Amino acid sequence: MNDLFGFTRTVVKPSYALLTPDGFVGSQLPGWRNCTVVVNISPAMGAQFVQLQITFGTGGTGAGQTDDTELFVYVLEGKCTGNIGGKKASLVAGSYVFLPPETEFQFDGAAVGTKLLVFQKPFEPLAGAGKLSPIIGQQKKIPGRPFLGNDKARLQVLLPDQPEFDLAVNIFTYQPGATLPFVESHIMEHGLLMLAGQGIYRLDADWHPVKAGDVIWMAPYCPQWFVAMGDTPASYIYYKDVNRAPLGI
Ligand code: UGY
Numbered sequence: 001m002n003d004l005f006g007f008t009r010t011v012v013k014p015s016y017a018l019l020t021p022d023g024f025v026g027s028q029l030p031g032w033r034n035c036t037v038v039v040n041i042s043p044a045m046g047a048q049f050v051q052l053q054i055t056f057g058t059g060g061t062g063a064g065q066t067d068d069t070e071l072f073v074y075v076l077e078g079k080c081t082g083n084i085g086g087k088k089a090s091l092v093a094g095s096y097v098f099l100p101p102e103t104e105f106q107f108d109g110a111a112v113g114t115k116l117l118v119f120q121k122p123f124e125p126l127a128g129a130g131k132l133s134p135i136i137g138q139q140k141k142i143p144g145r146p147f148l149g150n151d152k153a154r155l156q157v158l159l160p161d162q163p164e165f166d167l168a169v170n171i172f173t174y175q176p177g178a179t180l181p182f183v184e185s186h187i188m189e190h191g192l193l194m195l196a197g198q199g200i201y202r203l204d205a206d207w208h209p210v211k212a213g214d215v216i217w218m219a220p221y222c223p224q225w226f227v228a229m230g231d232t233p234a235s236y237i238y239y240k241d242v243n244r245a246p247l248g249i
């Protein structure tokens, strides 16, 4: 809730959206029992992927099948058990799982309030490549490497950087004052959740103060830049489509 009636930092435009938690509206989705789902980003706003936040209530469970999509699930808070294509995993804050197409899944045993961040994308197979396998990982085991030589802006790459993957999910951590080195404008789309700290995000020709909890969608070619501000590091997790030629060559 905002203190000031009729005010929000949320903006939704054709080339980007900034969505702040005061405007989030929960819904129920099939397969997710006793869970509240906020659909932050979806094709309804022009995106080509989906970004969800799912909060488990008492006895909450999630079960389904990825079909021809792929899912990336990151535990924001709490703990639960994941059953991913027959593999069991204990998941805690910072754990993540990648579910390739045609994978059955179940999340249960969740502490009340456990919160998942989910990215879902239609999978674009690579000709000649084998089937992708599920991945279970931990953010703390992934090294944070300096981004383009800047050790004050570090990037953790959570999925293998290999051509058979058509998505990337990374975590960027900036020391106060560190920036993206230039205003990027690229064909890849982003879905982003601020995990900690605050800063200023340039989106298209606008500059927005942002902080932990905010969600951002950036359409292809949306000019983008970030500077971390304040006394503590800022970090965000983000999705990106990668490794596929627009017209297939
Ligand atoms: O991977 C990226 O495109 C990243 N540098 N973009 C961003 O943080 N807005």
Ligand code: MN
Pocket (backbone or CB within 6 Å): 184, 186, 190, 224
């Ligand atoms: Mn980018």
